[in-house]
Amino acid sequence: MDDHITPRRVVILGGGFAGLFAVRALRNAPVAVTVVDRCAHHLFQPLLYQCASGILSSGQIAQPLRAVLRRHGNVRCLLATATDVDVTERIVRAERPDGGKLALPYDDLIVGVGVKQSYFGHDEFAQHAPGMKTLEDALGVRRKLYRAFEMAEAAEDPQERAAWLTFALVGAGPTGVELAGQIREIASHTLDREFTSIDPSQARVLLFDGADAVLAAFGPVLARRAARTLHSLGVEIRLGSIATGVDERGLTVRRHDGSTERFEARTVLWTAGVEAPPLATALARATGAEQDRAGRIMVEPDLTIAGHPEIRVVGDLMSLNKLPGLAEVAMQSGAYAGRRIRHAVEGRTRRPRPFRYLDLGSAAYISRGRAVVKMGRFHASGVPGWLIWLFIHIVFLTGFRSRLGALISWAVVFASGSRRERAFTSPRSQTAEADAASLSGPPADPTVTRHDPPRPA
């Protein structure tokens, strides 16, 4: 209709916590919002490890973005990967899954595409040691975990069996700690009494980190308590150790004193560092923005890029005052960016305040009944920590249909150790043939093993 003024066009790259909270801050504002994400879902990343460990289903942690945003009349969602930004013409270039190109003009741009796993220059590790950033990652880790026990059961050689029952995690931040706890719980509670040739509870879980503490970001008191809890679960913590080699059969680490050690571990998981995706470099080049060591974009106190008041960077990709890559930072920065645009559209003239992160605390779940929580100077661990963890996650799951489902799943795993979402698929396959073909990777043990069945009970 010609008598309409074209509304201000806001393009939001990324439908994670940052993007979602930006959209919410723009609710009912007279703007036209386009949300671009390479996934069709919004991922509840803090619970990704519970999908990997078989507690939660993919649908419980990944909701369709457009279903979450269905009541936002000014929003359009597009499934595409942003590849570049033309800051002169103010156009985002993106690619659809089938290779089709899109050009998205904007008046305001919010970039919240997050970060990806970093292998610190060793991208060749990725094929053997998957990270934990996407739903694909979580389902891949689930397959690796549960298949390792199956492989151990079918192995005859004791060394091979031991290697299948050894799990190595590189990086003792929250994800590494949470996964380490989960694997020991799976081994000793979930798989209890299911195997005949192996004792799953003998599974070794090795947790490596280059630093001198687990959960270093939680401070020394909680770090010590977390280490104690992990130790009592049977997790072997190896600090001051950097992974220098990873292959399909295990990993090699180097210690601070220069000595190296080799571990035969058929399952190696990477929970170490993060780095910015290629779009960040493209954006930095186009705008002249600086990037920090991990490639994150340095922003002004109002989250804009210097010289580009129309471009805001939010969430994990934003580099500002060394703020950590937490869901809470993403939510608050996304909401701030959205609010700033709404205020501008509403014609507010008061000079806006810079972004200020309100630290609501952080929490890491270690095992059932045990978590560590840090809220400013307040600390909690053990059962109190776990109760706070539970409360926080139920509150944040609000608005998701999955809240009840997650509560039921948590109750079941807490009471019985049983995990309802253990099903895994074969890598790349559709038919029996493809299956056989794709599964016959490098023959680890070409000798024929004769299996005499167990004696009856």
Next chain:
Amino acid sequence: MDDHITPRRVVILGGGFAGLFAVRALRNAPVAVTVVDRCAHHLFQPLLYQCASGILSSGQIAQPLRAVLRRHGNVRCLLATATDVDVTERIVRAERPDGGKLALPYDDLIVGVGVKQSYFGHDEFAQHAPGMKTLEDALGVRRKLYRAFEMAEAAEDPQERAAWLTFALVGAGPTGVELAGQIREIASHTLDREFTSIDPSQARVLLFDGADAVLAAFGPVLARRAARTLHSLGVEIRLGSIATGVDERGLTVRRHDGSTERFEARTVLWTAGVEAPPLATALARATGAEQDRAGRIMVEPDLTIAGHPEIRVVGDLMSLNKLPGLAEVAMQSGAYAGRRIRHAVEGRTRRPRPFRYLDLGSAAYISRGRAVVKMGRFHASGVPGWLIWLFIHIVFLTGFRSRLGALISWAVVFASGSRRERAFTSPRSQTAEADAASLSGPPADPTVTRHDPPRPA
């Protein structure tokens, strides 16, 4: 212990309904059972389409085989693909996922590995038109379905958009009918109000079959009622039509009168025929057993292979009296085979009765509140049919933890059309880069599309 007599070794190939019921029939018998399956889960195949359509999670239809069998003390489960049978030495040869070889000696062998999708000599169709036999298939179909709507939303060319909104199903048996109904329900109820550029309810669903009726196996009365229900849902039924070509952009069909027609449909699903897997040919060659046209093994009235009283074939792979490939036939034949071995071990000398299938009826769900049910001469359709369908499936899900979960999911989708398990992954990918690389297939529309965002509501 030397004073033990080595127990009779029973090897069961396949952990589907047939294998599971064979194991159950052998419960507490003094035998040593080994169950071999290429998947670690038992799949509740009749509800596979509900996993594909986003109602149920993978864990709700796929339970770990060893968890299901944990209380069977005489059973060992192995994750491996049986590749051949040495009937002279009585050894099954199998391959582990890492390529390691296994040799499994048996005294009794029960073969229940099922059948796979058949493309009637056109295996090249498979890459464009996935079947519906495995969990991988279901998750692949889920991705195809929901991504098609996303692609339509991002498409600018009306013809391309229409092609993305056209879904073709080849084969109007229960799976084809159920999926056709699901897609129309997704289009008109689930995705309602989520899109801005397209109207999902305009999605065309074409159901092709070479025969002259849908659900031909249910008889003319129910076939007519099913066709009427499908028609009222908006499914376009094209009978007497055989697919002669399938590619990434659509399919070509030939009618009985020899004329051909081309349909632009970006989503083609194959729900037509089945054929025996390679193991069946290996087994037939080794035993001299005959195979029917689909490659299924012809068995004696006691389900053994002629001349091999120690080998029984059960479930979908068994060819006997033209029994259909139904879960109920698999359960009964598996249980019969297990019972026969138990009786032999127990030393019963009475000449056993041949296998007799007791037809408990079959049911197909068409849409919410509508199903067709056939039990001998008893027929039901519409709401009564749906209530019977619901009752049967709840009964058969007994023993699965998922029963409550499935009931909740069905209640939600019935009441609101909302599907909780819509999350899909990208094909083969772990990182953002891999994603971009693997997704950029053949460029369907290389022109750059300029997207002006929608006007605010």
